[in-house]
Amino acid sequence: MNKLKNLPIFKVINVNRLALIAVMILMFIIFTIFTPILRGGASFLQIEKLMSALSYSYFIAFLALGVTFVIATGGIDFSIGPVMFASALISGYCLTQYNLPLILCVLISILVGLLFGTLNGSLVSYRFIPPFITSMAGMQIAKGLGSVFTKTQSVTWPTTDKALAIKYLVRYGNIPTGLFILILVAVLCSIVLNKTKIGRYMLFIGSNREAVRLSGIDTKKWEMLAYMICGALAGVAAIFYVGAYTTVQPGLGDTFNNEAIAACVMGGTSMAGGIASIFGTVLGALTIALMQEGILSMGFTISYQYVLTGIIVLVAVIADVSSRRRKN
Amino acid sequence: MEQQEKETLLQAYYDTEEIAQRKALLTEYIEAAPEDPLNPLREALFALRYQGREDADKFLWHYVNLAYVYKNAHSRFFKKSAQREFAESVQGLGFTLADAYEQAGEQALYREYRNASKRFLTVCAADKSYKRKMLGLASITDKQTQEKMAKDVWVLSSGLQQTFPEYSVMFTPFAQANVDAFADLYQDAAQLLTSIQ
Numbered sequence: 001m002n003k004l005k006n007l008p009i010f011k012v013i014n015v016n017r018l019a020l021i022a023v024m025i026l027m028f029i030i031f032t033i034f035t036p037i038l039r040g041g042a043s044f045l046q047i048e049k050l051m052s053a054l055s056y057s058y059f060i061a062f063l064a065l066g067v068t069f070v071i072a073t074g075g076i077d078f079s080i081g082p083v084m085f086a087s088a089l090i091s092g093y094c095l096t097q098y099n100l101p102l103i104l105c106v107l108i109s110i111l112v113g114l115l116f117g118t119l120n121g122s123l124v125s126y127r128f129i130p131p132f133i134t135s136m137a138g139m140q141i142a143k144g145l146g147s148v149f150t151k152t153q154s155v156t157w158p159t160t161d162k163a164l165a166i167k168y169l170v171r172y173g174n175i176p177t178g179l180f181i182l183i184l185v186a187v188l189c190s191i192v193l194n195k196t197k198i199g200r201y202m203l204f205i206g207s208n209r210e211a212v213r214l215s216g217i218d219t220k221k222w223e224m225l226a227y228m229i230c231g232a233l234a235g236v237a238a239i240f241y242v243g244a245y246t247t248v249q250p251g252l253g254d255t256f257n258n259e260a261i262a263a264c265v266m267g268g269t270s271m272a273g274g275i276a277s278i279f280g281t282v283l284g285a286l287t288i289a290l291m292q293e294g295i296l297s298m299g300f301t302i303s304y305q306y307v308l309t310g311i312i313v314l315v316a317v318i319a320d321v322s323s324r325r326r327k328n
Numbered sequence: 329m330e331q332q333e334k335e336t337l338l339q340a341y342y343d344t345e346e347i348a349q350r351k352a353l354l355t356e357y358i359e360a361a362p363e364d365p366l367n368p369l370r371e372a373l374f375a376l377r378y379q380g381r382e383d384a385d386k387f388l389w390h391y392v393n394l395a396y397v398y399k400n401a402h403s404r405f406f407k408k409s410a411q412r413e414f415a416e417s418v419q420g421l422g423f424t425l426a427d428a429y430e431q432a433g434e435q436a437l438y439r440e441y442r443n444a445s446k447r448f449l450t451v452c453a454a455d456k457s458y459k460r461k462m463l464g465l466a467s468i469t470d471k472q473t474q475e476k477m478a479k480d481v482w483v484l485s486s487g488l489q490q491t492f493p494e495y496s497v498m499f500t501p502f503a504q505a506n507v508d509a510f511a512d513l514y515q516d517a518a519q520l521l522t523s524i525q
Contacts, residue, residue, distance in 0.1 A: 071463075074457050074460055074463075075463070076463045131463070132463065132465065194406070195409075200393070200396070203396070204392050204393075204396070205457070206457065207392070207457065207458065208392045208451075208452065208455065208457065208458055209455060209456075209457035209458075210451045210452075210454070210455035210456075210457065210458070211388045211389075211391065211392050211448060211451045211452065211455065211458075212388070212389065212392055214383075214384070214385050214388050214447075214451060215384060215385055215386055215387075215388040215389035215392070216379075216381060216383060216384025216385070216386065216389070217389070271461070271462050271463050272460050272461045272462070272463075273457065273460060317462070
């Protein structure tokens with residue numbers, strides 16, 4: 001195994017990420033073989049299925065990218081899914097009921113996410129409330145706020161000229177435009193996390209908070225910024241969600257928390273904080289989207305996906321904990 | 329003041345971690361022993377470490393950062409930036425400040441680093457974030473904390489020396505200070521470090 005680890009490929013791509021790519025290829029092969037068997041000739045190898053999987057991956061990836069910053073600081077945000085839904089509901093309501101311009105509604109969506117991120121971040125950093133409790137409360141507030149704002153009605157984003165640009169953000173015909181935007185945002189996140197002092201502060205807050213604080217760094221400020229980035233990206237995720245599915249229902253969204261967190265952990269971000277991988281997170285989100293599309297394609301219900309996501313989170317966390325134990 | 333008293337004063341300076349107290353002790357020592365040729369070096373190290381602030385120990389930043397630099401130095405993507413950052417830390421920790429003082433200067437560097445290492449390791453041992461696992465819902469045991477610290481000490485001594493051999497000689501006082509400060513804290517330090525090697 002050590003000889004394998006010395007191969008040049010492992011200096012370019014981490015073992016975890018390479019394993020994730022292998023899992024994706026394996027899943028692709030399994031779905032390709034079993035879909036025709038279980039669904040009487042239906043094929044998994046269709047451009048529409050690939051586009052559908054990609055559409056699902058975008059908003060999961062944006063959520064996961066945001067929560068990667070928070071987990072890097074040693075925290076957690078369980079409110080991202082409901083915040084995404086609250087952002088989509090409030091901005092969609094503004095678009096359909098108040099006829100606000102589309103660009104303004106997109107900004108409202110990001111702003112709603114940012115406000116939730118700021119609220120969570122300030123409570124965790126400045127009031128020392130555990131992230132677990134804060135984000136659980138944030139989750140309930142986001143669910144409630146979305147419902148109150150829309151008077152418990154679901155909101156359907158129009159697919160006409162008025163909001164067509166949102167659909168084109170996700171895909172333009174068979175061109176996966178969302179993928180280009182995702183890559184762009186992921187590169188930006190990677191630069192922030194790996195190449196800037198801000199990213200370094202966030203990582204060190206997760207691993208050696210007290211030493212960093214004593215070195216004169218304002219740890220509270222940078223920890224709060226991680227939550228703000230997470231919230232803003234939940235607002236961005238909302239735009240990609242409505243671009244793919246148009247209708248948003250109030251009181252939902254919490255199932256996407258697990259998927260986003262699973263994407264992070266699968267990608268190599270440590271649940272203990274201090275270690276994060278943006279590339280791994282994107283790979284994790286793509287894996288989850290592929291799994292979701294494959295399960296549906298084989299004729300199973302979405303409930304099976306929840307079971308599988310839960311198992312994946314557990315396996316990823318156990319792998320993270322045991323690899324840490326081994327390293328120590 | 330007798331030579332013995334001066335040395336006691338100097339030792340107190342190197343034993344103390346509190347910044348304001350260290351400043352007072354250094355001033356007192358310089359007044360008591362103005363003839364000591366290492367005084368300018370001690371002052372330069374003090375200025376470099378605290379940069380005029382009483383709430384910031386810049387050496388601690390380098391300790392945390394160097395462990396990260398070590399990891400990056402083994403990545404194809406981040407190798408160059410790791411080399412650049414290591415060179416910055418060499419400046420930031422004042423490795424070159426003692427060049428003009430020969431052996432005595434190296435000893436002064438060692439004593440300053442040992443003080444900083446002790447502070448760093450004490451902070452690590454008490455820091456919840458250092459012991460955190462599973463989103464902070466659980467902590468590693470004291471034994472695991474020791475092992476984690478041993479790994480960090482190994483990185484900050486042998487690990488970095490092996491990774492950046494061109495700096496090996498000037499790195500020696502820093503590396504030795506880390507190992508000795510760890511040994512001050514734990515009786516089985518040597519055994520823990522050997523198990524990592």
